[in-house]
Amino acid sequence: MDFNIIRCARAILHVKDLEASRKFYIDALGFIETESDDDHIYLRGLEEHTHHSLVLKKADTPAVEALGYKVSSNQDLEALSRLFEEKGYPTKWLEKGKQHAVGRALRVNDNSGLPLEFFAEMDPVERLLQRYDLYRGSRMQRIDHFNCGVPDVEAAYDFYQKNLGFACSEYTDTPEGDIWAAWLHRKQNVHDVAFMNGFGPRLHHIGFWLPDQLSLIHTCDVLASMGYGEAIERGPGRHGLSNAFFLYLRDPDGHRIELYSGDYLTSDPDFKPIRWDINDPMRQTFWGHAAPDSWFNEASVVLDIFSGEEVIQKPGKLKQHKPTFVI
Amino acid sequence: MDFNIIRCARAILHVKDLEASRKFYIDALGFIETESDDDHIYLRGLEEHTHHSLVLKKADTPAVEALGYKVSSNQDLEALSRLFEEKGYPTKWLEKGKQHAVGRALRVNDNSGLPLEFFAEMDPVERLLQRYDLYRGSRMQRIDHFNCGVPDVEAAYDFYQKNLGFACSEYTDTPEGDIWAAWLHRKQNVHDVAFMNGFGPRLHHIGFWLPDQLSLIHTCDVLASMGYGEAIERGPGRHGLSNAFFLYLRDPDGHRIELYSGDYLTSDPDFKPIRWDINDPMRQTFWGHAAPDSWFNEASVVLDIFSGEEVIQKPGKLKQHKPTFVI
Amino acid sequence: MDFNIIRCARAILHVKDLEASRKFYIDALGFIETESDDDHIYLRGLEEHTHHSLVLKKADTPAVEALGYKVSSNQDLEALSRLFEEKGYPTKWLEKGKQHAVGRALRVNDNSGLPLEFFAEMDPVERLLQRYDLYRGSRMQRIDHFNCGVPDVEAAYDFYQKNLGFACSEYTDTPEGDIWAAWLHRKQNVHDVAFMNGFGPRLHHIGFWLPDQLSLIHTCDVLASMGYGEAIERGPGRHGLSNAFFLYLRDPDGHRIELYSGDYLTSDPDFKPIRWDINDPMRQTFWGHAAPDSWFNEASVVLDIFSGEEVIQKPGKLKQHKPTFVI
Amino acid sequence: MDFNIIRCARAILHVKDLEASRKFYIDALGFIETESDDDHIYLRGLEEHTHHSLVLKKADTPAVEALGYKVSSNQDLEALSRLFEEKGYPTKWLEKGKQHAVGRALRVNDNSGLPLEFFAEMDPVERLLQRYDLYRGSRMQRIDHFNCGVPDVEAAYDFYQKNLGFACSEYTDTPEGDIWAAWLHRKQNVHDVAFMNGFGPRLHHIGFWLPDQLSLIHTCDVLASMGYGEAIERGPGRHGLSNAFFLYLRDPDGHRIELYSGDYLTSDPDFKPIRWDINDPMRQTFWGHAAPDSWFNEASVVLDIFSGEEVIQKPGKLKQHKPTFVI
Incomplete structure (x- = not known):
């Protein structure tokens, strides 16, 4: 492979009430609020050295806009784009500056329909791992x-x-x-x-x-x-x-x-x-x-990267297993 | 009051299979086996400085023989005996030597029918609180x-x-x-x-x-x-x-x-x-x-201190409360 | 004995800078500030159901004004007063109202010279044991x-x-x-x-x-x-x-x-x-x-209950033990 | 690079008394003894899925025989051998079967003189991570x-x-x-x-x-x-x-x-x-x-991979820093 996916890196969640979310994620769970504006809250954990790992975005309906993975470099994005396009998955570029604190990003709905995002750059921030005086909640x-x-x-x-x-x-x-x-x-x-x-x-x-x-x-x-x-x-x-x-x-x-x-x-x-x-x-x-x-x-529910509409769901292919302990 | 009940101190449980109990209480829960014979296992916790706090006694049916409380002195036992007798609860003495490792004991079924036992003396044993090398399981x-x-x-x-x-x-x-x-x-x-x-x-x-x-x-x-x-x-x-x-x-x-x-x-x-x-x-x-x-x-179930038979049970006096969180 | 000392209950410490103390005790150690005025901070722990267990009092020199014990009732104070007076230790009464949030108090320098205080009453406050959202620091x-x-x-x-x-x-x-x-x-x-x-x-x-x-x-x-x-x-x-x-x-x-x-x-x-x-x-x-x-x-250092001056110190009676591990 | 070093994987320590070591490492620290013979004890941790991560080897003098790294494949060993030889570090092969439970191994004293070992294969063993009944000591x-x-x-x-x-x-x-x-x-x-x-x-x-x-x-x-x-x-x-x-x-x-x-x-x-x-x-x-x-x-001390003798030590190049907190 001519690219290197490093790790799962951030999610963008649509939420209806930013203040309700703030109370839950920050006051109770102890997330750090890196930044926010009228429509977004950017959250990170105490160990994280980049801007955020969770974006809460104000919306009318709860949904998942993107599941983001970090890759090694911007070249990796090109290689990933070729891979998806060759396999028939339309991709979408969000150029640097289009999203706050994140570099160029590639989006694609994968073979299951999940809205993926790949990016190599995110603004660095102070890592708070040893700021134990800021530890709260979780x-x-x-x-x-x-x-x-x-x-x-x-x-x-x-x-x-x-x-x-x-x-x-x-x-x-x-x-x-x-x-x-x-x-x-x-x-x-x-x-x-x-x-x-x-x-x-x-x-x-x-x-x-x-x-x-x-x-x-x-x-x-x-x-x-x-x-x-x-x-x-x-x-x-x-x-x-x-x-x-x-x-x-x-x-x-x-x-x-x-x-x-x-x-x-x-x-x-x-x-x-x-x-x-x-x-x-x-x-x-x-x-x-x-x-x-x-x-x-x-x-x-998850959203289509182009239409922003909910991706249509289908039932699981395997027959439902019971008893109690089936996933 | 002319007596001083110190604390809840031991229980005597009837069990059907001592080996099964041993595996559960000692191997899994980490109780210390102070002593045992063919019909009893005497167990204590790491902090306890007296012989046992739990007696497992071989029997055909699981049941509770006694709930034991420690009192300050043998004089307290006399006072307790007087109290119960005056109030119409028949008592029973188990003289020292009758029960292993325990001094003179007074038994009585209390006003609810629970089989209580009171005693002032139990053989001292080595307290293992700082024998961390013996810590197991729980x-x-x-x-x-x-x-x-x-x-x-x-x-x-x-x-x-x-x-x-x-x-x-x-x-x-x-x-x-x-x-x-x-x-x-x-x-x-x-x-x-x-x-x-x-x-x-x-x-x-x-x-x-x-x-x-x-x-x-x-x-x-x-x-x-x-x-x-x-x-x-x-x-x-x-x-x-x-x-x-x-x-x-x-x-x-x-x-x-x-x-x-x-x-x-x-x-x-x-x-x-x-x-x-x-x-x-x-x-x-x-x-x-x-x-x-x-x-x-x-x-x-609990046993009558005289007959050794199961004490007859009655339903709770208060009407059963639902929903889920009752009792 | 015709009195019952319940437990050690509060200390009064003289400190030079209330703000410095507040930062240490509250921000770092997680004490709850029940109340304060220009000259005092009253602190308690999360489990405590009475007004405070530590009083920080503004003063020119750090010192210990009192080591307080709670007793069962105000009658116990009388009995304690008699005991100390009979043995030749002068006592001092601080009537209710004289100290904030505390009832009538008896003070005495004990046989070692330590400034003891005994009291039966302290204002009740909300116990915060289950206010886990307030847990901080220690x-x-x-x-x-x-x-x-x-x-x-x-x-x-x-x-x-x-x-x-x-x-x-x-x-x-x-x-x-x-x-x-x-x-x-x-x-x-x-x-x-x-x-x-x-x-x-x-x-x-x-x-x-x-x-x-x-x-x-x-x-x-x-x-x-x-x-x-x-x-x-x-x-x-x-x-x-x-x-x-x-x-x-x-x-x-x-x-x-x-x-x-x-x-x-x-x-x-x-x-x-x-x-x-x-x-x-x-x-x-x-x-x-x-x-x-x-x-x-x-x-x-500790203070005399009458003069407020430092109690004169004497060396330990026993010869100093070495090596390292001597207290 | 045409090789992939996965991680630090095992050490071989010379010890004077295997029984003394066994008591320390197993009874106190809770290592699992995978195997042993008259001259070796092979130890692993509860999470480890390969034969051992520590070899204690009976010897007259305590020393370090090898610091072992796992690589992706045996091909990686060849590439590492070439690298070291080209840079003038003599290497030594220990063919499969020469060491217990380990595949072909490459040894070399690195530029500091440390005795390294690289290998790709080690016998798999049962991972005991969820055998909580075996958890002891550390x-x-x-x-x-x-x-x-x-x-x-x-x-x-x-x-x-x-x-x-x-x-x-x-x-x-x-x-x-x-x-x-x-x-x-x-x-x-x-x-x-x-x-x-x-x-x-x-x-x-x-x-x-x-x-x-x-x-x-x-x-x-x-x-x-x-x-x-x-x-x-x-x-x-x-x-x-x-x-x-x-x-x-x-x-x-x-x-x-x-x-x-x-x-x-x-x-x-x-x-x-x-x-x-x-x-x-x-x-x-x-x-x-x-x-x-x-x-x-x-x-x-560490040993030369060829002679088995102690590698000569030299003082640190940088001037010693004081005070207390140096190194």
């Missing part, structure tokens, strides 16, 4: 991954591995031998993106990295004390898959945020992807806890 | 409290406060103004015993103190890795009531154990008991999580 | 103990046990069989007050209770990020004696504050005080770390 | 880095970046503008290797990754309870440089082990190396604590 560190529901996981799994250079760390398969879900990475931990069989394309959640398990517990305490108890959808608990400690939250617009801490190093090319049986109750929550229905059924 | 510290389902909470609440010298730290009441549940203490934390309205007399759970929140999380991890995932009934989570971090487990016989950490100091006579509304969803789990049905419906 | 919970340097530990040890009803949890003795240091409690943990052989009477430190070990570590991080690195005098580490996790800080006036977490329950009258050899390197820091010279040599 | 996770004292840091810094493809995350420089120390990585965290100005070539320490801060604290407690208090050389504390939480230990042969947790992601090519002034007291320990003399002066 002690938010950095963006970690996207998790998406798609109708055809195997197609996404192939596309990302063969064309985009992702590697698989773990996957779930069915008794019929189909890949139900897959965790794919560019940076050296469990994932930058995961795909799960289901109605889609939709964004199931954005994962953010926290420094330790107690920060997740404290997040629950803080949310409850602020009246956000209902924002806690699932967890805290231990994932079987990834071994991370997790907590799923719903923001004021219903976007799902995962707080995530402590997976493992995936640097080795001879690491054999870990297979999980879809009927293994320890796969999702290692302790065997079931997830609520909303976690299975609800997710954020 | 890092079990010490016994903390009993929680009992009784048909008439208000009667129990009155009896323990007026006659036995307990103080109330927190309580739940209903819209009708009845006390639904009460947390009562002799030692200076939230409780030595709690009573909840419901089918009873039954032991709902025994609470054991752990040193920190991460020990509860690690317990879940250890249990899951040993195949005990189903033993995790509820939690981990934060109690609204007591502010403790909690985890509820079911042992191989179905007895419920609570791991409990981090309530608060109740030394002050002017501390005003905290009132919780039964319909406040933060009361049980501060984060708003619901408890499973089994947690509401299942509990351990 | 997550300060509550006052725990006083530690004092005195010339004659054995005299203090006897006075507090025989006359004031304290119990000993742990003590250090010398090869000559003298008590070098003693930890004495009324509430049910390791101490409300400790005495150490040395130049005195002086206040070595005030101990405050934190919820867990990570709060002490985070305190170091926060202090360092605020430029307070030099305020960290010793630790974090594990005490052999008490088993608590500790951190010693020096406030802007040089007063020493200990952050302290996780000792053990001392409810039982048959608990045998733990003896430590003064030459055991694990006694102070269980891990064997040495303390800096300043920790041994420096402490806060 | 909960050892995986090898993280080597730290070496060398006479000419700038030469090492150049060689590893220009010839071996390492990137610099952080560095220390002197008032004269010389690089005093440098942290270099291949995998995406702060380092696989660091070089510090000083007597060398020597191995200052091997860093192992732990899951969280409390595991370091528990390590101190466990070591102390086993009589290993003197093995704790420095810490626990927070590094300014790397932001990791650290603890330095000395094994029974004096080899220094660092327990290390929580640095940050270094995936981005535009991450600007962080510069630290050698006179900044927060550089080493963020909290300002000084390190003991032994930490500055003592380190493990």
Whole structure:
């Protein structure tokens, strides 16, 4: 491959009320507000050395405008553009200056219909990792991954591995031998993106990295004390898959945020992807806890990069597995 | 009062398979086995300086033989005996030597029918608090409290406060103004015993103190890795009531154990008991999580101190409150 | 005894610059400011249900005005007054209204010269234990103990046990069989007050209770990020004696504050005080770390309750023990 | 570059008494013993999926035989061999089968004289990350880095970046503008290797990754309870440089082990190396604590790959900086 995707880097979420979002993301979760204007809030974690990893954009309807990946250089953008165009995916350029604090960007709806964005440059900012006096709430560190529901996981799994250079760390398969879900990475931990069989394309959640398990517990305490108890959808608990400690939250617009801490190093090319049986109750929550229905059924819609309209969703290709522990 | 009840001190549980219990309590939860014989295992926590706080006794049916309280001296036992006899509760003496490692003991079924035991002496043993090389699993510290389902909470609440010298730290009441549940203490934390309205007399759970929140999380991890995932009934989570971090487990016989950490100091006579509304969803789990049905419906039967037969149970006096967050 | 001392309850410290103190105690350590005026700041921890546990009072010279204990009732004050007067210690009454937020108070310089204060009433305030949104810095919970340097530990040890009803949890003795240091409690943990052989009477430190070990570590991080690195005098580490996790800080006036977490329950009258050899390197820091010279040599002067002048100090009665690990 | 060094992967340490080492590394630190014979113990962490990351080899004198790096494939070994030979460094091949559990290996003393080893293959083993029932002591996770004292840091810094493809995350420089120390990585965290100005070539320490801060604290407690208090050389504390939480230990042969947790992601090519002034007291320990003399002066000798003799050491090229916080 003549390009290098570094990592998942930012998301642009449409939200209805910036003040409600600010309270949730900053006061409760401890994000740092790098900048904002009447229509946007730019947020980053304490470890991040670039301008933001989350853009909240005022809109009439909650939706996902873009899932952004950082690449090594602007040349990589050209190579990616050629790749997508050759395969029949129309691309769109946003020249430098068009988006705040970000260099030239390439957008494309991928084979599942997810609105991707690639860019090499973002304005540097002060990294606040050692400004412990600013630590609040969740002690938010950095963006970690996207998790998406798609109708055809195997197609996404192939596309990302063969064309985009992702590697698989773990996957779930069915008794019929189909890949139900897959965790794919560019940076050296469990994932930058995961795909799960289901109605889609939709964004199931954005994962953010926290420094330790107690920060997740404290997040629950803080949310409850602020009246956000209902924002806690699932967890805290231990994932079987990834071994991370997790907590799923719903923001004021219903976007799902995962707080995530402590997976493992995936640097080795001879690491054999870990297979999980879809009927293994320890796969999702290692302790065997079931997830609520909303976690299975609800997710954020995504937008077409050209029309700005919601991308039409299709049901998951694989037959729905029950009982309780099916993703 | 001419006696001084120090604290909840030990429980005697009937279990069907000592080996199954040993694996659960020692290998998974990290209890220290002080001693055992063919019919008993005597367990203690790392902080405890007396012989045991839990006796597992081989039997055909799981049940609770006694809930033991430590008193200041053997004179206190005489005073307690007089009190109960005067009030019409027949008592029974177990002279020193009759029970292993324990001095003279007084037994009585209390006004709810719970089989109480009082004693002043127990053999001292080496305290292992600083033997960190022996810390395993949950890092079990010490016994903390009993929680009992009784048909008439208000009667129990009155009896323990007026006659036995307990103080109330927190309580739940209903819209009708009845006390639904009460947390009562002799030692200076939230409780030595709690009573909840419901089918009873039954032991709902025994609470054991752990040193920190991460020990509860690690317990879940250890249990899951040993195949005990189903033993995790509820939690981990934060109690609204007591502010403790909690985890509820079911042992191989179905007895419920609570791991409990981090309530608060109740030394002050002017501390005003905290009132919780039964319909406040933060009361049980501060984060708003619901408890499973089994947690509401299942509990351990208790035995008559004379006959050794199960004490007949009656339903809770107060009308059952729904929705989800009752009790 | 016809009185009941509940616990160590508040200290009054003279400080030179209230703004400097505010920044240290509130911004860094996370104390709650209940109230303040031109000459005082009243601080409390998150768990405390009464007005304050620390009074910072503007003065020209740093000093300790009073070490306050809470008693059960105002009748207890009378009994204490009689006790001290009979033994030849002049007492002083501060009637209700004379001190902000506190009821009638009795002051006396004890047999070591330490300025004690006893009171039964303090204004109740909202307890913020479950206001997790207000947790900052150290997550300060509550006052725990006083530690004092005195010339004659054995005299203090006897006075507090025989006359004031304290119990000993742990003590250090010398090869000559003298008590070098003693930890004495009324509430049910390791101490409300400790005495150490040395130049005195002086206040070595005030101990405050934190919820867990990570709060002490985070305190170091926060202090360092605020430029307070030099305020960290010793630790974090594990005490052999008490088993608590500790951190010693020096406030802007040089007063020493200990952050302290996780000792053990001392409810039982048959608990045998733990003896430590003064030459055991694990006694102070269980891990064997040495303390800096300043920790041994420096402490806060205390004031005469009548004159307000510094109480004259005398050297410790026992010969100074070396090497490194002598208190 | 026509090769890809993945990460620091194993060390071979000569030790005098395998039983003494076993007790320290396994009983206290919680390493997993994969295998052993009369002359070797092969150890791995709970996360590791290959045979070992530490080989303890019985010998008369403590020393470092090899610092091993994993590469992508056996072809990479050929390319590395050519590189070193071309630059005048004699190399040595250890064919597959020559060393237990490891494939073909290339050894070379690098430009500082450090005995490097490169290999692509190691026998896979069961990863025990989710066998929480086996977690003991430190909960050892995986090898993280080597730290070496060398006479000419700038030469090492150049060689590893220009010839071996390492990137610099952080560095220390002197008032004269010389690089005093440098942290270099291949995998995406702060380092696989660091070089510090000083007597060398020597191995200052091997860093192992732990899951969280409390595991370091528990390590101190466990070591102390086993009589290993003197093995704790420095810490626990927070590094300014790397932001990791650290603890330095000395094994029974004096080899220094660092327990290390929580640095940050270094995936981005535009991450600007962080510069630290050698006179900044927060550089080493963020909290300002000084390190003991032994930490500055003592380190493990390394062996010549051909002769097996100790590589002759030279003093650091840069003039020694004082005061306390040098290196």
